[in-house]
Amino acid sequence: MLDSALWIGTGQNVTCPEFQKTVKLEGKVKSAALSLTCVGVYEARINGRRVGDFILAPGCTVYDKRLQVQTYDVTDMLSAENTLTITVGSGWHKSRLSEKRPEINARPRALIAELSVTYEDGKTLTVPTDGSWSVRPSHVTFNDIYDGETYDATLDPGPFRPVELMDFGRDFLIPQEGEEIRECGTVLPRALITTPRGEHVIDFGQNLTGYVAVTVTAHAGDAVELSCAEVLDKDGNFYNGNYRTAKSKMTFICREGHAEYKPRFTFYGFRYIRVDKFPGKIDLDAFRAVVLHSDIKRTGYIRSSSPKLNRLFENTLWSQRGNFVDIPTDCPQRDERMGWTGDAQVFTKTACYNYDVKKFFEKWLADLRADQRPDGSVPDTIPNFWNSDRVSTAWADVAAVIPWCLYEMYGDRHILEDSFDSMRRWVDFMTGDTSDKYLWTGPGLSGRTKHYGDWLAMDAPEGDRKGATPDDFIASAFYAYSTSLLVKAGHALGRDVSEYEKLYRNIVSKFKETFTGFTTHTQYVLALYFGLTDDKNALAATLDRLIHDNGDRLMTGFVGTPYLLYALSDNGYVETAYDLLLQEAYPSWLYEVDHGATTIWEHWDGIREDGTFWSDRMNSYNHYAYGSVMDWVYSVAGGIRPALPGFERATVAPTPSRKLDSLEVEYLSIRGPIISRWERTGTGFRYEISTPVPADVIISGVKHDVQPGKYVFFSD
Ligand code: BGC
Numbered sequence: 001m002l003d004s005a006l007w008i009g010t011g012q013n014v015t016c017p018e019f020q021k022t023v024k025l026e027g028k029v030k031s032a033a034l035s036l037t038c039v040g041v042y043e044a045r046i047n048g049r050r051v052g053d054f055i056l057a058p059g060c061t062v063y064d065k066r067l068q069v070q071t072y073d074v075t076d077m078l079s080a081e082n083t084l085t086i087t088v089g090s091g092w093h094k095s096r097l098s099e100k101r102p103e104i105n106a107r108p109r110a111l112i113a114e115l116s117v118t119y120e121d122g123k124t125l126t127v128p129t130d131g132s133w134s135v136r137p138s139h140v141t142f143n144d145i146y147d148g149e150t151y152d153a154t155l156d157p158g159p160f161r162p163v164e165l166m167d168f169g170r171d172f173l174i175p176q177e178g179e180e181i182r183e184c185g186t187v188l189p190r191a192l193i194t195t196p197r198g199e200h201v202i203d204f205g206q207n208l209t210g211y212v213a214v215t216v217t218a219h220a221g222d223a224v225e226l227s228c229a230e231v232l233d234k235d236g237n238f239y240n241g242n243y244r245t246a247k248s249k250m251t252f253i254c255r256e257g258h259a260e261y262k263p264r265f266t267f268y269g270f271r272y273i274r275v276d277k278f279p280g281k282i283d284l285d286a287f288r289a290v291v292l293h294s295d296i297k298r299t300g301y302i303r304s305s306s307p308k309l310n311r312l313f314e315n316t317l318w319s320q321r322g323n324f325v326d327i328p329t330d331c332p333q334r335d336e337r338m339g340w341t342g343d344a345q346v347f348t349k350t351a352c353y354n355y356d357v358k359k360f361f362e363k364w365l366a367d368l369r370a371d372q373r374p375d376g377s378v379p380d381t382i383p384n385f386w387n388s389d390r391v392s393t394a395w396a397d398v399a400a401v402i403p404w405c406l407y408e409m410y411g412d413r414h415i416l417e418d419s420f421d422s423m424r425r426w427v428d429f430m431t432g433d434t435s436d437k438y439l440w441t442g443p444g445l446s447g448r449t450k451h452y453g454d455w456l457a458m459d460a461p462e463g464d465r466k467g468a469t470p471d472d473f474i475a476s477a478f479y480a481y482s483t484s485l486l487v488k489a490g491h492a493l494g495r496d497v498s499e500y501e502k503l504y505r506n507i508v509s510k511f512k513e514t515f516t517g518f519t520t521h522t523q524y525v526l527a528l529y530f531g532l533t534d535d536k537n538a539l540a541a542t543l544d545r546l547i548h549d550n551g552d553r554l555m556t557g558f559v560g561t562p563y564l565l566y567a568l569s570d571n572g573y574v575e576t577a578y579d580l581l582l583q584e585a586y587p588s589w590l591y592e593v594d595h596g597a598t599t600i601w602e603h604w605d606g607i608r609e610d611g612t613f614w615s616d617r618m619n620s621y622n623h624y625a626y627g628s629v630m631d632w633v634y635s636v637a638g639g640i641r642p643a644l645p646g647f648e649r650a651t652v653a654p655t656p657s658r659k660l661d662s663l664e665v666e667y668l669s670i671r672g673p674i675i676s677r678w679e680r681t682g683t684g685f686r687y688e689i690s691t692p693v694p695a696d697v698i699i700s701g702v703k704h705d706v707q708p709g710k711y712v713f714f715s716d
Contacts, residue, residue: 001069001173002035002114005128008135009110011164016089016140016265019111020160021133023082027119032078035071036113037173039063041091041265044113046077046084054180055292056267059326060092060339061174061363062370062383064103068176078117084127086111087138089265092385095145097337100387110166112173134160140265146246146335149263153255154220178294178363181326183210185291189284195237200275200282201229207271207599207622209322209332210292211250213262215285218254222279224261226250228270230333230599230621234611238274241616246335254279267292267325269333269622271598293321296355299668302633305661305679306582309633311593316627319600320347320354323624327364327382331602331620338381339364342395342452346562347624348402349631352409353667361406362415368399369422375432375446376425391433391444392451393475394559399426400482404489410670411646416489423486427500430479438503438510440479441472451475454522456603457557458587465618467557469522473515474559477526480507484530492645508532521546522560528571529563540571552579553587562628569636569655577636578657581629589629600627638665638676643696647671653698654678656685669693684716 010017034051036044037058044051051072058068088109092098098105115127136157142150190205207230214224228248233239240248248268252261270289275282302313323329327339328347344364351357364382371384378396379388403419406412433444443449453474454460457467483504490497511532518524524543527533547554547568556564565577584590587604595607602623603614613619635641639653647669654676656663662679672692678685689697690710697704700715 001175002037002112002128002170004126005112005114006130007110007112007166007168008129008133008163009108009166010135011161014109014135014137016087016138016143017109017135018138018157019086019088019129019133019135019163021084021127023084023115023127025078025080025082025117025125027121027123029075029078030118030120031073032075032115032117033071034074034084034113034115035069036086036111037067037069038086038088038112039107039110039168040088040094042086042088042111043264044072044084044086046074047079047082049077051077052180053182055183056091056181056265056326058176059178059181060383062367063093063172065172065370066174066367067172068178069173070176074115084115086113087140087264089140089143090145091265092145096147097145097335098385101385104385107168108166110168112170131163131165133163135163136160143263143265145266145337146248148247148249148251148268149266150249150251150253151261151263152253153259154253177359177366178326179360180295181292182295183290184293184295184321187289187291189287192282192284193236195232196235197237199238201232201238202273202275202284202287204271204273204289205598206318207269207322208289208291208318209267209269209325209622210290211263211266211268212273213260213288213290214252215258215260216252216254216279217258218256218279220254220256222254223277224250224252224254224279225277227274227276228268228333229272229274230270231607232272233613238272239613242613242619242621243334244616246333248333262290267332269322269331291321292325294324294326294360296324296357296360298354299356300353300634301666302630302638302664304663308584308590308593309582309660312589313630313633315593315597315599316350316624316630317354318598319622319624319627320351322599322622324351324355324357324360327367328361331623333622334620338385339367339383340381340395341368341378341398342380342392342455342558343623343625345394345398345401346558346628348405350628350634352405353631353634358406358410358412361402362418365402365415365419365422369419372399372422372425376429377446377448378426380452389448391429391446391449393440393471393478395452396426397478397482399423400485404485407489407492408642408645411642411644411648413493416493420489420493420495423482423489427483427486427503430482431503438506439472439514440475452558454520454556454560455558457520457522457560458555458604459520460557467520467522467559469520469559473523474526476507476511476515477530477532480504480511480532481530483507520560521555521564522557525556525560525563525567528567536571540568540573543567544573544576547576547580551585552576552583553585554580558625561626565629565632566636569632574655575657575659577632578659581633582659589626597621600624633663634665634667637663639698640665640667640674640676647674647693650674650691650693650695651698652676652689652691652695654687656680681714684714687713687715689713
């Protein structure tokens with residue numbers, strides 16, 4: 001790949017260089033392609049026209065091992081004389097986000113590219129990057145993923161100078177694997193607010209990920225300066241304390257006359273924009289928010305009779321879009337935006353229902369394998385940009401959970417083939433990290449094990465973030481769970497996993513023997529959902545009582561919440577599951593909706609009842625983890641589940657409640673749309689089911705073996 005091209009750099013530390021090459025063509029062009037990648041993120045132009053619409057290309061990967069190369073068809077962009085201009089910004093590669101990974105971050109910004117032309121007469125021309133290219137600074141004088149971008153239209157970039165040849169090699173170059181990041185929508189301003197403090201703030205009405213495009217008529221040297229926020233404080237003032245050190249600024253130094261500006265080498269998470277500087281009167285028509293995310297295709301729809309539940313669903317979609325900017329991130333706004341494994345682990349199933357995320361996650365799993373440590377442990381973020389050597393249960397288990405989930409939803413054995421070894425190495429790590437045979441307990445023999453626990457659970461001590469469920473309990477439960485998934489993967493691939501079957505049985509019996517007398521909601525949830533109890537009925541009854549005693553409210557954090565409603569509905573407490581889903585009192589999903597959420601919050605108490613905030617330290621309003629409740633709505637309330645991997649056969653087992661008048665769930669499986677709709681009748685329910693594949697339709701516990709088609713059922 002890029003065989004004849006050489007890496008070229010600036011020879012000096014230019015924050016956003018612009019590389020250039022003039023190409024003359026002699027003859028009629030039959031086809032032409034431009035292949036390229038860079039250290040940083042690039043925007044390529046031919047004769048001033050942008051090549052492709054991939055924003056922040058080449059995307060985000062474990063760059064020192066896997067750097068994606070994109071190839072664009074540029075046949076229609078060429079003329080007799082052409083100017084190729086490729087601007088290279090910092091991106092993740094050169095952001096302060098990856099500073100702790102010098103083998104990535106210390107590389108100077110550089111470009112490698114190749115234009116390949118085939119003439120109609122069959123002759124070819126290859127124009128690779130080499131010493132004949134030239135470079136100069138661009139108008140972008142500052143850019144960083146966390147801190148934003150400054151574009152100075154008045155800057156004189158000076159003459160083009162010779163490039164410096166660099167020697168990075170090519171063995172880490174790979175073809176594009178993921179979805180391209182694109183501008184996927186526009187949100188117009190809803191209001192211009194003058195805050196009590198006198199700030200001018202634009203409300204876009206929706207927390208989103210992207211940037212702001214501005215049109216402005218100005219004098220040369222006038223500035224537009226914008227700051228981002230997700231929420232206003234309780235007095236209605238602009239608040240961005242929760243961005244921590246991320247400056248998240250957009251600054252444009254204008255040229256004389258009319259122009260449109262938007263950042264090109266970074267992204268922001270925001271609902272509000274404070275207009276710090278703007279030449280003349282602020283006109284809302286001059287601003288629009290551009291929505292940026294990996295261009296994943298929508299596959300899931302939920303429509304219910306409850307506008308608040310519908311809003312919660314919308315919020316989940318927005319949080320998914322906003323955190324699927326090439327890697328699954330915790331949040332898009334503060335100084336993190338990392339591929340946190342625990343967050344992805346809990347959200348993947350919902351993500352798969354909402355959007356076709358096969359390609360997106362396959363690429364990320366390849367990065368996971370690239371950064372999985374030699375001892376099999378999995379870092380807490382992928383890419384491991386922070387160079388963390390920490391290992392945590394429920395975070396690292398992503399290595400087993402996601403491949404299995406993708407296999408169930410998409411039925412592609414290659415996913416398991418690619419990940420089987422990584423799953424096995426993760427399970428082996430746990431086995432080797434504990435001196436307590438068949439449990440994973442204590443600080444871990446590796447000396448690096450430090451669990452996040454039931455992160456942000458309501459039973460965390462005041463001011464703390466770690467819930468009360470003991471580490472040993474969670475770690476041993478997930479040890480069992482990941483081993484069970486490894487065994488399933490082995491069976492699907494026809495491998496001999498008898499050793500792991502035995503291991504699994506031993507973990508389960510040791511778990512049952514060791515862990516008795518539960519105190520936290522999450523303990524009941526994990527024991528029930530992972531099948532780690534012989535006493536399902538008693539445990540479920542106690543969980544149900546604990547929830548009622550707690551005013552029909554949850555106590556769980558990142559670890560317990562994703563399975564909470566399943567633990568109830570699978571064991572006869574469907575109504576309690578609906579109570580929690582539709583609860584509006586704090587803490588609950590709809591509490592957030594009632595408090596104006598347009599995305600999913602990181603903390604149940606992101607905004608407290610008195611309007612104050614949890615804390616500046618860690619308080620994102622766009623964190624998808626708790627949006628994981630939606631897979632329960634798809635797969636239990638609506639009842640759409642794969643009976644065979646990839647929906648070769650479906651299960652449609654709607655579980656209605658009279659707490660809702662109606663619910664319609666639609667999933668565009670790889671074999672066609674499956675629809676499950678129910679509505680309340682006088683005493684029972686009417687169901688409409690449509691399936692493109694043979695299905696087990698289960699209505700009120702009665703199983704109907706149906707062929708593809710549309711069906712109506714009633715129950716009373
Ligand atoms: C992130 C989380 C993540 C956690 C680890 C936080 O700072 O935002 O979502 O999972 O750290 O516990």
